[in-house]
Amino acid sequence: MESHMHVGEDTATIRGLPARVGDEVNLRGWVRRHRSSGKVSFLVLRDGTGEVQCVFVKNDVSSDTWERLATVGHEACVAVTGVVRADARAPSGVEVTASGIEVLGPSEDFPIQPKEHGVDFLLENRHLWLRSPRQIAIMRVRDEVIRSIHAFLHHEGFVHVDTPILTGAIGESAGTLFETEYFDLGTAYLAQTGQLYVEAAAAALGKVYCFGPTFRAEKSKTRRHLTEFWMVEPEAAWLDSEGNMALQERFICWIVKRVLYNQREQLDILGRDISKLEAIAPPFDRISYTDAVAFLQANGSKIEWGADLGATDETRLVEGRDKPLFVFDYPKGVKAFYMKENPEDPRTVKCNDLLAPEGYGEVIGGSQREDDHDRLLARIREEELPEASYDWYLDLRRYGTFTHSGFGLGIERTVTWMCGIDHLRETIAFPRMMTRVTP
Ligand code: 4AD
Ligand code: MG
Secondary structure, three states, X not given: OOOOOOOOOOEOOOOOHHHHOOOEEEEEEEEEEEEEOOOEEEEEEEOOOOEEEEEEEHHHOOHHHHHHHOOOOOOOEEXXXXXXXXXXXXXXXXXXXXXXXXXXXXXXXXXXXXXXXXXXXXXXXXXXXXXXXXXXXXXXXXXXXXXXXXXXXXXXXXXEOOOOOEEOOOOOOHHHOOEEEOHHHOEEEEOOOOHHHHHHHHHHHOEEEEXXXXXXXXXXXOOOOOOEEEEEEEEEEOOOHHHHHHHHHHHHHHHHHHHHHHOHHHHHHOOOOHHHHHOOOXXXXXXXXXXXXXXXXXXXXXXXXXXXXXHHHHHHHHOOOOOOEEEXXXXXXXXXXXXXXXOOOOOEEOXXXXXXXXXXXXEEEEEEEOOOHHHHHHHHHHOOOXXXXXXXXXXXXXXXXXXXXXXXXEHHHHHHHHHOOOOHHHHOOOOOEXXXXXX
């Protein structure tokens, strides 16, 4: 590896080039595309901040440079020197008239070529696939979603609390646990949720949230399920189910606005229909589970009261709607043990799912928590959960129990919806699914 340039301050960023017209600059990056006509060579350079075309004219560069250019492969890492020129035809308004190039990291036969590849091949090469424009756009949208989540929650007075990933109590359902031996203490589980822990923290801080990876050994190969996904879980004291839905509505509108405002360019790269996101504004419609079932039955579904809504039911419920839809107060039997019994209809619990439009399905699951010690204990027994590991959780109802609610928003489902893409697997850098744990 030869290098006569310094790494660092004298290297310009591609994003900053429009302000450098007329200057000679040094750039570093990877070669997106490269073609040569024999007299002129066009090299598209990508440095993480953007892309720019660098033009080498054979008669204007040294013969060394021209020869070196011929060895530059797709995705090689290079340093280019040249003068920034305004060019109205270029997407960023500039191109570079290049005078020199050095190959810092050669690349021969890059596995991903500019042609159609099967998704298995791309997933196998996920570490390289990440460099493609579509994947870069998705990662930037994800980053924006995450930033906007932290900004919103801090704006609303929530405090970020980290919850454990190795846990002793089952958070959601016994059927989808990853287990691991834990020294002399028996079995530990990878967290399905941080919720039980943020409930404890809410009694200390009032409004809190955790944000981390969660794990579900889901034996489903749908486009909506990962075995490792990221979830943000706000939890607030004095919030009831109604207030919880209002909070979710503000939350979603904030995220969508920020993505639209800051990542318009990436959404364009993804071909996202912007008008679908622009339609997301309060208020969102709310329908009870019971009314939803009646609606579905009237529209040909065979669903019976008491059953969970399937993906097709969810799609039918949002059909013709341009905003998310709250479905609230589900039957006890299809929801987790910790949800508060509905005083007006004890067959149901005070909870909600939020269904995204365009068939993206459930992006949020939330509920008011059971704050009565005896009812909660009865539910733990009904579900045959190991009582001893919930002793600390029951303490929250023994010592100053309080009305509280919270919810979990799935990051990958949200990013999939923002990007308008089909499958969750592209919204996380290294997806974990039933059939994939590498790279
Ligand atoms: O509805 P869920 O299971 O709710 C909870 O875990 C609660 N403890 C949240 C809370 O009240 N604090 O999951 C919440 C969200 C879902 O709406 C979905 O967006 C996402 O997490 N999710 C998944 N995302 C990807 N792959 C999976 N296997 C997912 N399971 C849930
Ligand atoms: Mg759910």
